Every structure is written in structure tokens, then in C-alpha cells.
Amino acid sequence: xTNAEKTDGRQTDGRRRGALPRRRRSPISVAFVVRRFLxxxxxxxxxxxxxxxxxNVIPADPASANLGDAARSDPEAVAAFRAxxxxxxxxxxxxxxxLQRLAHGDLGTSIQTQQPVLxxxxxxxxxxxxxxIAAVFMAVLVGVPLGMVxxxxxxxxxxxxxxxxxxTGMSVPAFWLGLLALQLFYxxxxxxxxxxxxxxxGEPPPSVTGMYTLDAxxxxxxxxxxxxxxxxxxxxxxxxxxGIALLTRFTRAAVLDVISxxxxxxxxxxxxxxxxxxxxxxxxxxxxxxITVSGLALANVFVASVLVExxxxxxxxxSYAYQSAVRLDFPAVMGACLCITLVYVTINLxxxxxxxxxxxxxxxxx
Amino acid sequence: xxxAIARPPRVSMVAxxxxxxxxxxxxxxxxxxxxxxxxxxxxxxxxxxxxxSPDLLVGPSAQHWFGTDELGRDVLSRLIWGARVSxxxxxxxxxxxxxxxxxxxxxxxxxxxWVDEAMMRFTDLVFAFPGVILALAVTAALGPGLRNAVxxxxxLSWPPYARLVRGQVLMLRGSEFVMMARLRGASAPRTLxxxxxxxxxxxxxVMATVDVGEKILLVAAISFLGLxxxxxxxxxxxxxxxGTQYLEAWWLPTFPGLAIVTVVLANNLLGDxxxxxxxxxxxxxxxxxxx
Amino acid sequence: MTPVLEIRDLRxxxxxxxxxxxxxxxxxxxxxxxxxxGIAGESGSGKTITMLAVLGxxxxxxxxxxxxxLAGRELIGLPERELRAVRGxxxxxxxxxxxxxxxxxxxxxxxxxxxxxxxLGLGRAKARARAVELxxxxxxxxxxxxxxxxPHEFSGGMRQRVAIAMALACEPEVIIGDEPTTALDVTVQxxxxxxxxxxxxxxxxxxxxxxxxxxxxxxxxxTLSVFYSGRVVxxxxxxxxxxxxxHPYTAGLLAALPSPEAKVDQGVRPIPGTxxxxxxxxxxxxxxxxxxxxxxxxxxxxxAPVELDDRHRFACPPDPFAAGRTS
Numbered sequence: 001x002t003n004a005e006k007t008d009g010r011q012t013d014g015r016r017r018g019a020l021p022r023r024r025r026s027p028i029s030v031a032f033v034v035r036r037f038l039x040x041x042x043x044x045x046x047x048x049x050x051x052x053x054x055x056n057v058i059p060a061d062p063a064s065a066n067l068g069d070a071a072r073s074d075p076e077a078v079a080a081f082r083a084x085x086x087x088x089x090x091x092x093x094x095x096x097x098x099l100q101r102l103a104h105g106d107l108g109t110s111i112q113t114q115q116p117v118l119x120x121x122x123x124x125x126x127x128x129x130x131x132x133i134a135a136v137f138m139a140v141l142v143g144v145p146l147g148m149v150x151x152x153x154x155x156x157x158x159x160x161x162x163x164x165x166x167x168t169g170m171s172v173p174a175f176w177l178g179l180l181a182l183q184l185f186y187x188x189x190x191x192x193x194x195x196x197x198x199x200x201x202g203e204p205p206p207s208v209t210g211m212y213t214l215d216a217x218x219x220x221x222x223x224x225x226x227x228x229x230x231x232x233x234x235x236x237x238x239x240x241x242x243g244i245a246l247l248t249r250f251t252r253a254a255v256l257d258v259i260s261x262x263x264x265x266x267x268x269x270x271x272x273x274x275x276x277x278x279x280x281x282x283x284x285x286x287x288x289x290x291i292t293v294s295g296l297a298l299a300n301v302f303v304a305s306v307l308v309e310x311x312x313x314x315x316x317x318x319s320y321a322y323q324s325a326v327r328l329d330f331p332a333v334m335g336a337c338l339c340i341t342l343v344y345v346t347i348n349l350x351x352x353x354x355x356x357x358x359x360x361x362x363x364x365x366x
Numbered sequence: 367x368x369x370a371i372a373r374p375p376r377v378s379m380v381a382x383x384x385x386x387x388x389x390x391x392x393x394x395x396x397x398x399x400x401x402x403x404x405x406x407x408x409x410x411x412x413x414x415x416x417x418x419s420p421d422l423l424v425g426p427s428a429q430h431w432f433g434t435d436e437l438g439r440d441v442l443s444r445l446i447w448g449a450r451v452s453x454x455x456x457x458x459x460x461x462x463x464x465x466x467x468x469x470x471x472x473x474x475x476x477x478x479x480w481v482d483e484a485m486m487r488f489t490d491l492v493f494a495f496p497g498v499i500l501a502l503a504v505t506a507a508l509g510p511g512l513r514n515a516v517x518x519x520x521x522l523s524w525p526p527y528a529r530l531v532r533g534q535v536l537m538l539r540g541s542e543f544v545m546m547a548r549l550r551g552a553s554a555p556r557t558l559x560x561x562x563x564x565x566x567x568x569x570x571x572v573m574a575t576v577d578v579g580e581k582i583l584l585v586a587a588i589s590f591l592g593l594x595x596x597x598x599x600x601x602x603x604x605x606x607x608x609g610t611q612y613l614e615a616w617w618l619p620t621f622p623g624l625a626i627v628t629v630v631l632a633n634n635l636l637g638d639x640x641x642x643x644x645x646x647x648x649x650x651x652x653x654x655x656x657x
Numbered sequence: 658m659t660p661v662l663e664i665r666d667l668r669x670x671x672x673x674x675x676x677x678x679x680x681x682x683x684x685x686x687x688x689x690x691x692x693x694x695g696i697a698g699e700s701g702s703g704k705t706i707t708m709l710a711v712l713g714x715x716x717x718x719x720x721x722x723x724x725x726x727l728a729g730r731e732l733i734g735l736p737e738r739e740l741r742a743v744r745g746x747x748x749x750x751x752x753x754x755x756x757x758x759x760x761x762x763x764x765x766x767x768x769x770x771x772x773x774x775x776x777l778g779l780g781r782a783k784a785r786a787r788a789v790e791l792x793x794x795x796x797x798x799x800x801x802x803x804x805x806x807x808p809h810e811f812s813g814g815m816r817q818r819v820a821i822a823m824a825l826a827c828e829p830e831v832i833i834g835d836e837p838t839t840a841l842d843v844t845v846q847x848x849x850x851x852x853x854x855x856x857x858x859x860x861x862x863x864x865x866x867x868x869x870x871x872x873x874x875x876x877x878x879x880t881l882s883v884f885y886s887g888r889v890v891x892x893x894x895x896x897x898x899x900x901x902x903x904h905p906y907t908a909g910l911l912a913a914l915p916s917p918e919a920k921v922d923q924g925v926r927p928i929p930g931t932x933x934x935x936x937x938x939x940x941x942x943x944x945x946x947x948x949x950x951x952x953x954x955x956x957x958x959x960x961a962p963v964e965l966d967d968r969h970r971f972a973c974p975p976d977p978f979a980a981g982r983t984s
Contacts, residue, residue: 046491050500054507164389167638171630173583175590176606176623180616187613262757269714269752270772270823271745274737280771284762303496307587311610321499325506326592337503344496359762 032356040349047341052098055334107338108331112324117335120320125339126210127197128309128316132301134213134236139243139301140294146244147251148283154256162248169245175307178238182311185234192234195313198227235312239304243297250293251286258285288359295351299344306340390639396632400625403446404453413440415447415600423615433617435608444600445621451601452629455512456581459519460574466520467527468566474528475535486532493525498587505593515594519584523577530569538562568644572637579633586626602626659729661863662688662711662748662831667723667733669703669710671935677720678936681707682887684723687880688831688863693854695878695895696867697910699932702884704867708833712750713740728830746776749824753836755816759808766804769823776827791822795852814845821852825860832856833865838873850877871914875899880968883907886933886943888959893969903963903971906944942972 101107107117150162186194197212198204205215205224213232216225258264259282267281268274305318313319317336324332403410412431419438426433432441474485497519504518505511538544538561547557588594589603597604602622609619669681681703688694696704709715711725711732725732727748732740744750752758760768769791770784779787785804792800795818808816817837824832834853838846854877857864866878874881874895881899882892883906891904902908909928930947933939939946945955952974960974 043491043494047495050495051503054503167634168627168631171579171583171634172627173586173590173606173623175587176619176626179606179609179619180623183609183613183616183619262752262754263760265714266750266752266758266820267760269712269744269750271741271743271827272772272775273741276771276775280763281760285760287762299496303498306498306502307590321502322591325502328506328510330506333506334503337499337506340499341496344499345494348494 033353036349036352040345043345044342047338047345048099048102049095051334051338052095055330056094056098107335110324110332110335111329112327112332117331120332121317121335121339124316124320127212127314128302128305128318130211130213131232131236131239131309131314131316132298132305133211134232135239135301136243136294136298138236138240139247139297140290142240143244143247144251144290146248148255148278150248150252151255151259152278159252163252166245166248169241170249172241173307174238174242174304175311177241178235178308178311181234181238193231195231195311197231197314198224199231202227235308235314238312239301239308242304243294243301246297246300247290247293251290254286254289255282257289258282261285288355291354291358292351295347295354299347299351302340302343302347387639389635393632393635393639396628397636400449400453400629400632404449407446407450411440411443411446413443415439415444416598417443423612423618425615426617432621433615435605435615435618436612441605441617441621444605445602445625447600448602448605448622449625451512451595451599452582452585452626455516455519455585456578459516459523459581459585460577462520463523463577464527464570464574467524467529468531468570470524471528471531471533472535472562475532476539478536478539482532485528489525489528492522493529495522497522497584501584501588502591502593505588510593510596512595512599515585515588518588519581523581526573526577527570530573531566534566534569535562538565572641572644575633575640576637579630579637582626583630659690660687661690661728662686662694662865663724663726664707664711665724665726667707667710667725668721669706669715670720671706672716672718673936675936679938680887680935681710684884684887684889685892686882686889688865689879690830690863691857691861692879693857693864693866693877695874695881696865696884697869697871697874697881698884699869701932701935703887703935704884705835707884708750708835708865708867712744712748712833713737714744714750742776745772745824745829746827747829748831748833749827749829750833750835751817751820751824751837754840755813755820756808756840758820759816761808764805764807765819769804769819769826772823773826787826788822791825792819794825794856795819795822797822812845813841814848817841817845817849818852821849821856825856825862828860829862831863831865833867835867836869837866838870839868846873853877871899871910883910886938887935888943888972890944890973891971893965893971897969903965903969904944904973905948905950907971909947909949 105116105118107121109115110117110120113120146162146166150159150166153159182194185191193199202224204212205219205221205228208215208218212228213225216222216228263285264277264281267277272280302317305314305316306321307318308314309316309318310322317340321333321336321340323329324336417439419434419440421430421434422438423436424430424434424438430440430442432445435441435444470485470489474482474489500522501515501518504521505514508514508517544557544561547561552560585594586601586603586606589601590607592604592607595601595604602625605622606619609615612618664684664686667681667684667686668679670677671680684703684707686694686696686707696707698704706715710719710721713732713735715721721733723733727743732743735743759765766785766788769788770779770781773779773784773787774781777784788804789800792803797803797815797818803811803819808819811819821832821837832853837853838849841849850873853864853866856862866873868874878895880893881895882889883898883904884890885906891898891902891907898907899911902911906928909926912926913928928947933943939956941954941956941958942948942951942960945951948955954974960972962970962972963974964970
């Protein structure tokens with residue numbers, strides 16, 4: 001079930017009449033979480049299966065796809081690879097083996113870095129997380145208020161402007177926007193650094209979370225913190241652009257939906273201030289959708305990082321995937337794809353569960 | 367809503383959408399304009415997209431309106447030929463995926479039961495994959511290149527159509543006018559095609575219009591990653607990619623990027639407006655946030 | 658007795674894609690203190706719009722003209738800030754669907770107390786204590802336990818009791834009930850109506866009861882006004898109007914009622930035709946195309962109200978047929 005469907009479903013579900021009064025209150029229905037969790041597990045398995053198919057079955061010769069150029073011309077290495085990964089066994093057996101290797105964290109060895117793919121990914125994940133979180137933060141901070149304004153000024157000039165701008169924001173390739181921004185703000189104006197996470201030669205803060213800004217703060221290195229923020233702003237803003245557009249659009253729709261609800265009219269009829277009605281009743285009513293869309297924006301940011309990180313030389317998962325793809329570093333590409341997809345799927349699960357926490361009606365379960 | 371019959375879209379309806387709506391009219395102009403550019407590329411382009419000249423990385427001038435690239439090729443000409451690639455791929459993908467989606471959704475909706483359940487679960491599964499990533503993995507496995515990029519995009523693109531068609535078929539299957547047709551002795555598949563298809567064309571058109579833009583974005587992204595269209599073929603995504611290496615040459619990424627933005631934005635605007643006219647019941651929904 | 662609520666010549670024009678359309682056309686209504694003033698009519702006849710207009714709850718682009726006085730004070734055209742002090746405080750409203758009119762994500766306690774705190778300046782603890790009293794007053798079990806729960810946890814009837822408690826919270830002079838029982842199961846309806854009747858007697862509140870259920874009217878209402886297509890076609894004490902209807906529309910409504918009191922051979926006689934849509938109202942008396950007694954004159958001019966005594970008025974011309982009409 002997608003989030004969009006659930007948004008509709010909640011209405012009918014919530015409007016069931018004559019629901020029995022419930023005494024016990026649980027924060028969220030166990031059945032609901034279990035159902036969503038199982039769906040996510042199935043999806044994760046499907047992801048691994050697709051990656052397995054792509055890496056072990058579809059390439060004409062998985063051995064040469066997974067081995068480097070040097071090893072490819074060495075028949076012994078190829079034979080060893082085939083033996084090691086049981087390439088001559090049946091498909092299901094092979095998949096079982098693949099899963100077993102996955103469970104042990106064996107994603108193969110990157111041809112580029114000569115490191116296990118897993119440790120490469122672990123090195124780079126915090127950078128992407130830092131960028132993605134900053135981006136979504138910006139997207140929510142800008143997009144939600146803009147969406148509210150757009151809804152409250154419905155069909156007035158401000159609304160038309162915001163709708164056009166947000167539609168444009170959804171039509172712009174983020175990697176292109178990033179490139180233009182870099183050209184302007186770095187190359188022409190020199191306002192921002194030309195990429196990377198710290199100045200050249202800058203020493204990363206001691207690793208706690210792996211996110212430079214957070215680590216610098218935690219260890220009290222203000223200079224490093226300023227540098228890290230300076231490097232973070234532009235890529236995060238670029239990555240946030242589609243999210244801002246998305247949130248503006250969906251917040252507008254959600255607010256318009258809610259504002260015509262009876263309970264908003266009822267709140268006004270109680271003599272509450274317009275600002276109170278907006279804050280307590282309208283915004284609260286729009287929260288589930290806003291949270292859902294924010295979560296989707298976060299998931300999408302992880303995916304878009306593949307395109308944007310490269311532009312800003314941001315050494316995260318995205319640029320790892322890009323560089324591996326360009327150099328045909330097969331195990332690395334598959335590892336990165338698996339990792340990003342799992343993050344994407346997991347965020348979607350979390351969003352669904354959060355949705356239930358925010359909207360008490362979902363707790364009833366079914 | 368049972369028995370509600372949406373009229374199939376007519377040219378007059380599109381015309382009505384355009385009248386008194388300059389935004390729609392200009393979006394239509396831009397969208398159709400790019401189609402014309404794509405078709406007439408050999409006639410319009412001032413030079414061959416592959417012809418190299420000694421003027422490397424020269425900015426916009428009277429001779430090269432949009433400047434030249436690192437091999438001295440005319441950016442404008444490459445842009446025009448690039449339209450061919452982008453627009454063609456997008457149209458092929460949208461056409462093919464709407465066909466696949468219609469078949470899957472039609473079969474699932476018509477037969478119902480476990481067939482429906484199985485097919486729609488599978489559709490959900492595909493739907494849950496992030497587009498760029500799967501494209502990245504598929505092209506990495508099959509090898510970079512246009513054909514494989516198209517395959518990768520196709521694998522991902524059909525589920526929304528399947529859902530749309532299934533929903534409509536489910537709604538109309540039990541409706542009176544389909545019952546009437548069957549009572550008259552029309553066979554089941556015939557009924558589906560004859561009576562349900564006209565109801566679907568409106569929403570499908572709305573979805574496809576927006577989807578063309580989305581697919582142009584996706585293909586550009588894949589080419590930007592170097593996995594789609596290969597050099598020396600002119601393509602918007604790979605032209606932008608070249609720009610990452612020459613920050614001093616602002617014209618390299620700017621113009622192909624603008625081309626993408628105009629065509630995608632035009633299609634988004636068209637879709638928005640067409641939805642109001644052709645899909646008043648909103649069966650296509652708003653776009654699922656970000657795909 | 659001075660009326661609590663007095664509406665004179667109220668006109669409302671609502672915006673539509675094809676310009677403004679008159680949906681309420683010169684409505685007069687009076688509600689005496691501690692009475693139940695019934696308002697009947699088919700859906701779309703302007704009952705709800707009239708009530709919303711009085712409270713200033715219509716969209717800002719709706720045009721409202723005429724007069725509505727609450728205890729002598731003009732409400733139409735009052736600035737938003739002053740209207741706010743009236744809403745919920747002096748005049749409260751109960752909506753048709755209790756599930757839709759309660760916020761699904763806020764606790765009952767929150768929704769019961771926020772206007773008390775705004776209007777009466779009560780602190781959190783005091784407001785909650787009063788909320789418990791109110792819930793007890795509308796006969797809900799375990800009032801204290803309800804405060805931290807959400808509307809979906811209760812049945813429709815219980816939710817409507819919560820909505821009534823909300824309306825009572827600031828001890829208003831008038832409560833407008835907009836079809837408060839229509840969305841409820843039949844078995845629950847009687848309880849809610851009895852509650853309204855008891856509150857009127859115990860707390861001296863005036864209730865304006867909008868409903869299309871004439872049975873409810875005969876049981877509860879003191880006065881009755883019948884709406885047709887944005888106008889009041891007949892008004893008077895409930896007993897008079899229901900027993901001796903003078904307007905053919907009221908008579909038609911009663912004849913269409915499957916009532917055990919009706920003569921057996923009379924049966925149920927629906928009114929022919931359909932009610933007019935606002936914006937496409939017939940000329941003259943809006944009822945004339947469906948009226949069994951219509952004369953040519955009816956299509957030309959809006960009939961002036963005829964006043965039998967100071968309580969019973971109806972808008973139908975006293976023509977030669979009138980005498981034989983209301984047997």
C-alpha cells in the first residue's frame with residue numbers, strides 16, 4: 001500500500017460509524033506495525049533478489065563483470081571466482097549463497113578502492129546522511145510555510161506565483177541546478193567553497209557519528225564546525241529544491257483539504273482566533289500528510305544524492321555509486337544500490353509508522 | 367459513481383482548456399515546439415552535431431549562438447539533435463509502459479481474485495523501487511548504452527498505469543452499462559475494450575503528459591551518470607555532464623538544462639490543466655511525491 | 658417578551674463560477690427566550706446558510722444583507738473581532754455530523770476547553786474541571802476519563818453529546834442545532850433530542866433547531882418556520898403550523914409524511930416535481946410549478962405574507978381557492 005492510498009483510506013476508515021468505545025489505549029496498533037514491517041521485509045528481499053539477478057545472472061559472464069580488468073584475462077582467477085561463488089550451481093542455491101554472504105556483510109571487493117564494499121559504504125554513509133538530513137530540514141522549513149501561504153491565499157497572485165514556482169522546482173534536474181549554482185557562487189562569485197566536505201587539508205573532527213558538523217559540535221571544534229557548515233549549505237540547498245517544491249505543493253493541498261473540513265468551521269464557530277484555528281486545527285490536521293511527504297522527500301534525497309554529490313565532490317554514497325558506475329566497478333555499484341534502496345525502503349516504513357503515531361485514528365488498526 | 371461514463375477526450379476539450387488560459391496555451395506551444403524540433407532536427411540545426419572545429423570552448427557568439435564544447439562542436443546543434451534523443455526515448459517509454467500497464471491492470475481488474483492480488487502485489491513491489499537507483503543497477507549490469515537505459519526505465523515505468531487501469535476496470539466492471547453490453551451478448555474482452563477503453567483515455571492522457579516530462583528527467587539523469595547515451599551522440603544529460611569538467615564554460619550545461627526544464631515544466635503545466643478538464647473525478651490523483 | 662434572536666429580511670448571495678447567486682432571499686425569523694425555534698425545509702432551501710450567515714461563518718466572498726440581532730445587538734456587518742466574542746460565547750452551534758465537526762487528532766479535553774479558556778479566561782485546571790462537569794451534564798459515562806481520548810473512540814451519539822457539551826461550555830444564550838440528529842442512528846436520535854429539551858428547560862438556553870424531520874418538530878419545537886427555496890413560506894407556533902398548515906408547501910410536506918395519525922385512506926402523497934436549485938429559482942412564488950392551487954398570478958409576483966394573528970404568517974395570496982384549500 002502506498003502512502004497516497006492510505007491518505008484516502010484513512011478518511012473512510014475514520015468515518016466508520018458506531019465504532020465501539022475502547023478502554024485500552026496503545027500508542028499504535030501492533031498489527032499495523034507488524035503488517036508494514038512484513039511488507040518491508042518482503043520488499044527488502046525483493047531488492048536483494050533483483051541485485052542478485054543483476055549481478056550474478058544477467059551479465060553474460062558474472063565472473064568478468066565482478067572481476068577487474070586484470071583478473072578478467074587470467075583464466076585461473078576466473079575459475080577461482082566461479083568456484084568461490086558457486087556459479088555453476090542452480091539459481092536458487094546461488095541466491096541462497098548470495099543471501100548468506102550478504103548476511104555476513106560480504107558485498108564483494110571494490111575494484112577501485114580494493115576495499116571490501118561494505119567498509120567503503122560504512123565510510124561514506126555518514127556524509128550522505130548529513131547532507132540528506134540538512135536538505136530535508138531546509139525543505140520542511142521552507143516548503144511547509146510556503147504551502148500554507150499558498151493555500152491561505154488561494155487563487156490570489158501569491159498562490160499563482162507559488163504554484164508556478166513549485167511546479168518549476170519539480171521540473172528542474174537537481175544535478176543541473178547544482179552545477180549552475182557552483183558555477184555562479186563558487187566560480188564567479190567565490191562565495192562558497194568549490195566542493196568537498198572541508199577545506200583542502202582541513203582535518204576532520206574526531207569521528208563520533210561521522211557527520212562532520214555534528215562531530216565538530218560534539219567535540220567543541222567551532223572552527224571546523226563553521227567550515228563544515230560552509231561546505232554543507234549549497235549542496236544541501238540544491239538537494240532540498242525538489243523537496244521544497246514537493247512540500248509546498250502537498251502542504252497546500254493538505255491545508256486546502258483540511259480547511260474545508262467541518263471541524264475547522266466548528267472551531268471558528270467556537271469563537272477561536274483565526275491564528276489559533278490555523279495553528280491548532282488546520283496545521284494539526286495537515287500534519288500526517290506533511291510528515292508523509294517529508295519522509296518521502298528524505299527518501300528521495302538519498303536517491304538524488306547519486307546525482308548531486310558528484311557535482312559537489314561530496315564523498316558520500318551517491319558519488320561512490322556514480323564513480324563506481326562510471327568505472328564499471330560492478331560489486332561497488334551493486335553494493336551502493338542495495339544500500340540506498342534499503343535506506344529508501346526503510347524510511348518509507350518509518351514514515352508509515354510515524355503516520356500512525358500522529359493520526360490517532362490509524363491506531364484502531366484493522 | 368457506478369455507471370458514470372466519462373466522455374473520451376476530444377480535441378474540442380483541449381481547445382476549451384487552452385482558451386482563456388495563456389499559461390496552458392504557451393505550455394502547449396512549448397511542448398509541441400520541442401516535438402517539432404526533434405522531428406526537424408536535420409533541417410533546423412545550423413551544423414552537424416558531430417562536426418568538430420578548432421574553436422574549443424568558445425562562448426556564445428554570432429557564429430555559435432550557444433557556444434562550442436570541448437571538441438569545438440556547436441552546442442546549439444547538439445542541443446537540437448539532443449531533443450531527438452530525449453523526446454523519442456520519452457515517447458517510446460511512455461507508450462510502451464502505458465501499454466504494459468494497461469494489460470497488467472486490465473487483466474488484474476477484470477479477473478479479480480487471486481490473479482488481481484498477485485499482480486497488484488507485484489506492481490506495488492516494482493512501484494516501491496527508487497527509479498534512478500534501479501536504472502543505475504540495471505545499466506551497470508547490462509552495460510551502459512541507450513538501449514539498456516530504455517530497458518531499465520521501462521521496467522520501472524508501468525506500475526502507475528497498471529493501477530489506474532485496474533481501478534477503472536474494477537469500477538466499471540460492475541456498472542450497469544457494462545452489464546448491459548454483456549446482456550446484449552458482447553464477449554468479455556470485447557466489452558472491456560469497447561466500453562471501458564473510452565473511459566480510460568482521458569486519465570491516461572493526463573498521466574502520460576506528465577510522465578513524458580518525468581521520463582525526460584530520468585533519462586537525462588541516467589545519461590548524466592554516463593550510463594545512458596554514449597559519446598559522441600548528442601544528448602542533454604551527457605552535455606550537462608561535460609559541464610562538470612569545465613566550470614569556466616557556463617554555456618555547456620546551461621542551455622541543455624534549460625531545454626530540459628522547459629519541456630518538463632510545459633508538460634507538468636499541461637498535465638495539471640488537462641487533469642481539471644479530462645479527469646474531473648481525479649482518478650489519476652496528484653502525482654505520487656517524487657519518483 | 659423581547660426575542661433573543663431576531664432576523665429581519667436577511668439576504669445571502671453565494672459566489673458560484675457563474676457569479677453570485679441568491680440563496681437566502683429576505684428571511685424573517687424570531688426566537689423567544691428559552692424556547693425551541695424549529696426551522697424546517699428540504700436540503701438546499703437555505704436553512705443552514707441562514708444560520709451560518711448569522712454567525713459570520715460564510716466565506717468572505719459571500720454577500721450578506723439585512724439584519725440579525727442577538728438580544729438587540731446587530732450581528733450582520735460586525736467586525737471579525739467582535740463576532741469572535743459572540744461565537745461560542747453567546748451563540749454556539751452544533752453541526753450535523755459530530756465526527757466531522759470534532760477534530761480527529763485532538764483530544765476531547767482539548768476541544769472542550771480551548772474556547773472556555775479563550776472566552777472565560779479560565780486556567781487549564783479550572784477549564785478541565787468545568788469540562789468534566791459539562792460531560793456529566795450531557796450524561797456521558799466516565800467524564801474525567803474521556804478528556805484524554807480522541808473522538809474516534811466513541812459512538813456517534815456520544816460524539817454528538819460531546820459537541821453539545823462544547824456548545825454549552827460558555828453558557829451561551831442561543832444554541833443553533835443544525836440537523837443535530839440527522840447523521841445519527843434512529844435509536845440514538847431521541848436521546849439527543851431529549852437532552853436538548855432538558856437543557857432548554859434547565860439552563861434557559863434558546864435552541865434554534867434546524868431539521869427536516871417534522872415529527873421532531875411536533876414533539877419539541879415551540880415555533881416553526883418552513884423554508885422553501887431561500888424564503889420562509891410559513892411561520893407560527895408549531896402546533897398551529899402542523900395542525901392547520903396554510904401554505905400549500907407545508908401542507909404538501911405533511912401529506913408526504915408517513916404518519917400513523919394520518920387518515921388511512923389518505924396515504925402518502927409526495928409533492929410532485931423537485932425543489933429548485935438556487936440560481937435557477939422559478940419567478941414569483943418559487944413553489945408555483947409544484948403547487949396544486951397555483952393561479953397565474955403566482956408565477957408573476959412574490960406573494961406578500963398574510964398574517965392571521967401575530968403568530969401565524971404564510972406567504973400565499975388569499976385567493977378564491979384559499980378557503981377550500983385547508984380543509
